[in-house]
Amino acid sequence: MKKIWLSSPHMSGNEYKYVTEAFDTNWIAPIGPHLNKFEEDIQKYIGGSKVAALSSGTAALHLALMLLDIGEGDEVICSSFTFAASANPITYVNATPVFVDSENESWNMSPEYLEEAIKDRVSKGKKPKAIILVYLYGGAAKVNEIIAIANKYDVPLIEDAAEALGATYKGKALGTFGEMGIFSFNGNKIITTSGGGALVSTNEEYISKSKFLATQARDNAPHYQHTQIGYNYRMSNVSAAIGVGQLEILDKHVKLRRGNFEFYKNELDVDGIEFIKEFDDTYSNRWLTCITIDPKKFNGKTREDVRLALEKQNIETRPLWKPMHMQPVFEKYPFYGDRTSEFLFDVGLCLPSGSNLSQDDLDRVVGGIKDILLLNLD
Numbered sequence: 487m488k489k490i491w492l493s494s495p496h497m498s499g500n501e502y503k504y505v506t507e508a509f510d511t512n513w514i515a516p517i518g519p520h521l522n523k524f525e526e527d528i529q530k531y532i533g534g535s536k537v538a539a540l541s542s543g544t545a546a547l548h549l550a551l552m553l554l555d556i557g558e559g560d561e562v563i564c565s566s567f568t569f570a571a572s573a574n575p576i577t578y579v580n581a582t583p584v585f586v587d588s589e590n591e592s593w594n595m596s597p598e599y600l601e602e603a604i605k606d607r608v609s610k611g612k613k614p615k616a617i618i619l620v621y622l623y624g625g626a627a628k629v630n631e632i633i634a635i636a637n638k639y640d641v642p643l644i645e646d647a648a649e650a651l652g653a654t655y656k657g658k659a660l661g662t663f664g665e666m667g668i669f670s671f672n673g674n675k676i677i678t679t680s681g682g683g684a685l686v687s688t689n690e691e692y693i694s695k696s697k698f699l700a701t702q703a704r705d706n707a708p709h710y711q712h713t714q715i716g717y718n719y720r721m722s723n724v725s726a727a728i729g730v731g732q733l734e735i736l737d738k739h740v741k742l743r744r745g746n747f748e749f750y751k752n753e754l755d756v757d758g759i760e761f762i763k764e765f766d767d768t769y770s771n772r773w774l775t776c777i778t779i780d781p782k783k784f785n786g787k788t789r790e791d792v793r794l795a796l797e798k799q800n801i802e803t804r805p806l807w808k809p810m811h812m813q814p815v816f817e818k819y820p821f822y823g824d825r826t827s828e829f830l831f832d833v834g835l836c837l838p839s840g841s842n843l844s845q846d847d848l849d850r851v852v853g854g855i856k857d858i859l860l861l862n863l864d
């Protein structure tokens with residue numbers, strides 16, 4: 487049986503044309519017309535914020551922290567329920583992560599525990615230097631509440647919108663609410679440049695400074711002169727050429743992924759399976775369709791039973807992110823919450839969600855889930 491992937495790259499055909507252009511004009515470098523166009527196209531797409539295209543979303547977060555002058559001894563608040571790439575850059579600048587739990591509705595950062603964390607850190611004389619707010623699986627967080635708290639305590643907000651390109655909150659692109667936002671174009675994301683990322687901000691200075699740091703911090707001189715440490719974080723023009731083609735069909739891919747979600751939701755409308763919500767005024771890109779499975783409703787069958795049964799049928803699914811405060815490498819750091827994310831990790835599963843899934847693929851996934859959960863129910 488053909489392998490069904492969780493989320494695989496989906497080219498439109500134009501990418502090849504743009505990559506060929508890059509080859510024909512010999513712009514095989516981290517500079518060139520496709521890189522400029524990709525940045526302009528993203529800028530237009532997200533409503534005007536300035537854009538630096540980079541080698542990865544992780545690099546974008548690293549630069550964001552450096553642009554806020556975060557370093558040794560500083561603390562940075564980060565969503566606990568996320569991929570490690572959200573938190574790793576905090577350690578690159580020798581700062582300390584402080585993890586905040588999820589709330590039930592969005593599965594993203596809890597405003598309540600965010601405020602508790604800030605108050606407690608302030609009382610210990612350690613006012614956080616930034617908040618990294620993650621939008622998991624393409625859905626918004628309680629953005630208004632979080633911004634209100636960030637403003638109240640005057641802590642800059644960085645949005646990790648790596649999974650959320652194409653999603654909005656109150657009609658505005660996720661990633662454009664905070665001081666800075668980041669996107670990822672890794673191979674499994676909603677659009678891909680094979681590997682890549684972007685830093686975005688309405689503050690033009692951040693973006694020009696990020697490009698400077700991303701190209702080895704070269705001073706303005708005929709020779710190579712450096713007054714600070716730089717990085718090699720720029721996106722290549724060849725990758726950007728792929729991105730130009732991908733951005734053209736982003737909205738179409740969002741619709742296809744939203745269609746997958748609707749299909750799963752209709753087919754798996756059974757007591758004991760819950761779907762991640764889309765709440766007030768939010769529009770999710772439905773990067774991944776995620777469900778929770780209550781073993782009590784299925785004779786003790788767990789999400790792990792479902793995952794393993796599907797794996798045998800050559801269908802890739804994945805548990806939800808294991809929270810950072812449970813990770814061996816991060817468990818020594820402070821955590822504020824009520825373990826909502828631990829519960830989600832326990833019972834949650836990401837289903838195959840690519841924009842290139844066929845109806846046959848979707849039927850196979852649903853059939854596999856029904857077989858394991860519903861067949862032998864008394």
Ligand SMILES: *Cc1c(COP(=O)(O)O)cnc(C)c1O
Nearest residue numbers: 542543544569571572648670672
């Ligand atoms: C993918 C991802 C990143 C990292 O992006 P890369 O481009 O792979 O470095 C960061 N945060 C989240 C939530 C992600 O899913």
